[in-house]
Structures are given as C-alpha cells and as structure tokens.
Amino acid sequence: MPLLDKRVTSTPGLVLWLAVQVLLSASVLEADALATADADGLEVKTESGGGVRATAHPLFPAKPEVIQALLADYAHWPDLFEVRMRVAELNIRDGVATIDLRIDHPVMPGERRLVTESRVLPNGGLVTDLKGGDFKRYHRVWKLQPAGEGNHTRADFELIVELDSLAPDWLVAMVTRQELETHFRIVKQKALEHSKR
Secondary structure (H helix, E strand, O other), X not given: OOOOOHHHXXXXXXXXXXXXXXXXXXXXXXXXXXXXXXXXXXXXXXXOOOOEEEEEOOEEOOOHHHHHHHHOOHHHHHHHOOOEEEEEEEEEEOOEEEEEEEEXXXXXXXXXXXXXXXXXXXXXXXXXXXXXXXXXXEEEEEEEEEEOOOOEEEEEEXXXXXEOOOOOHHHHHHHHHHHHHHHHHHHHHHHHHHHOO
C-alpha cells in the first residue's frame, strides 16, 4: 500500500483516504449514463444491519440464452466489469461453479479475495452466494425472461454485499452504483456483439 502512509492509519484518516481514492478513480457521470441507470431501474441503498442492497431491472438487447451464456461464462467474469479482477481458481461440479476471484479495488486497498458458488436457475438466470474470502456477505441473483418479440431480455437483478473493510457503507453504496451502471453497459455491449454473430 504505497499510498497509505502513517498519516492515514487512524480510522477517520483511512475513511478520508478511501473517499479520496474513489473520487479520484470515478469518472464524471454523463447525462446518458444517468438516463441508462434510470432506464435500468437501478436502486442502491445501505442496509440497516450493515452492507448494501442493489436492485435493478435492466433490458438487454439479446435473447435470454445469450445473456445466460454471458453470465455463466465464469472464466470470463472479469471481462464484464471495469474493476480490475482475475479468476484465481474455477471448479465446476454437479452444476455448481466455485469461483475464486481476486479483486484490486480503490475502496479495498490491496488485492481482496471473493470466493463464491454459482448455480443456474431452472427458469433462466443465476444465483451466486458467498463461500469465503474478504467479504462478510455476498448474494447476487439474476432472473431472466424474454421481452419484446423474444429477442430481448428483461432481467430482475438483486445484489447484497458487505465488505470486511473499514470503508463506510455510504461509500460502498456510491461505488456499487457506479460499478453496476458500468457492468450493465458492458453486458449490453457484449450481448449486441453476440447477437450479430
């Protein structure tokens, strides 16, 4: 942690340092990004018991099978996010994928570990739950259904996350919102690319 020196090792100093890092790394939101987030119905709120809950209803420009394939391509999950991460280990057994991710994020100085188990839902979608690592809670659900003439997908998305970190929940909520806006945009771009093949 080269940027983290003796001046910010106290809790208030660390929180301020984290806030500055996030603000420095965050891009300026443009009007179309805000409109996209509104169209996706993205809501991010802090939980009274700790952590953050996010819900959304994004519309993807491809059939559910395409979105399902993107979301269940565990080895390429890092490609769906702007945050730097890598798959350290991946095991799939009896329909359960255990993914060991390493995440390098400004809110969590140093590389953090997120180990999850993912299962495909019977009617389309994916559920992912925390198995280990540097998080207190992690639960993510994607439910997919055809929309329009069947060539689009309406998703119901929910994420509950709590970091094992000194970062305050309001800061995690702000960052989570920015990351999900980007995540949905990337999935939409990749869905368009796949449907043109």
